[in-house]
Amino acid sequence: AKKVCNKAAGSALLRDEALVAEILEAVVSAVEVPVTLKIRTGWCADSNNGVRIARLAEAAGIQALAVHGRHRQQRYHGQAEYDTIAAIKQAVHIPVFANGDVDSPLKAAEVLDYTGADAVMIGRAAQGYPWVFREIDHYLRHGRYCPSPSLTERAEVLRSHLKTLHDFYGDYMGVRIARKHLGWYLAADDRFDADRQRELRAAFNALELADAQFAFIDDLFCPERSPGCVRAANGICAA
Ligand SMILES: Cc1cc2nc3c(=O)[nH]c(=O)nc-3n(C[C@H](O)[C@H](O)[C@H](O)COP(=O)(O)O)c2cc1C
Known part of the structure; x- marks a missing residue:
């Protein structure tokens, strides 16, 4: 640097x-x-x-x-x-x-x-x-590929990553630092093209509270976008 x-x-x-x-x-x-x-x-x-x-x-x-x-x-x-x-x-x-x-x-x-x-x-x-x-x-x-992570696992890992950031940095900085990480998770997710990623980043970046970020993650993995989401099927997802 x-x-x-x-x-x-x-x-x-x-x-x-x-x-x-x-x-x-x-x-x-x-x-x-x-x-x-x-x-x-x-x-x-x-x-x-x-x-x-x-x-x-x-x-x-x-x-x-x-x-x-x-x-x-x-x-x-x-x-x-x-x-x-x-x-x-x-x-x-x-x-x-x-x-x-x-x-x-x-x-x-x-x-x-x-x-x-x-x-x-x-x-x-x-x-x-x-x-x-x-x-x-x-x-x-x-010598062969393992399956990609399921949407359920992606959601769980992302939630736990955000929680770790909030806990470690405190809510104010944690919420802000989480924004760049969410951007990277979106970029690595085949479901979202560049335009959709931009929209989602803008929406996430406008959130000021840790709980709102978690609700966003639940929504991101809700049934309409992710038919295989176990959290949603179990009624855990807010959507
Ligand atoms: C977020 C981030 C932080 C990094 N911090 C350091 C660092 O503190 N010291 C260092 O030598 N390299 C640092 N790097 C460079 C990486 O260690 C690595 O050499 C570089 O990203 C190339 O590897 P890659 O193509 O796998 O990213 C950092 C890279 C990233 C993406």
């Missing part, structure tokens, strides 16, 4: 390898828990120093390394590349987690195969779709 890199922190540090080594050694020796590290492939296309950073991280006592397959200047543009991650995996003995644009079971399998990494790390694909982890896990174990 800009606010991190402008202070020469985060991926901006990749330009100063000696300082990276110094920081990692200081952290590793200061704590008793295992220290892991997350890096990008480098600062820019001309300085993909991910392999050197990985080696010095291992030498400093880092226990596992996650690598986002983009350099800093790319931000989130373009496609993640996996050649550098494969090279890093070859260069060190600690576990390496491949990261960047992994958004499906098939992609996870391909990236693991291509990089030889020990695991994949998922970011954006989990936003609004936390089931991505079990779907990938199932595919890697069994």
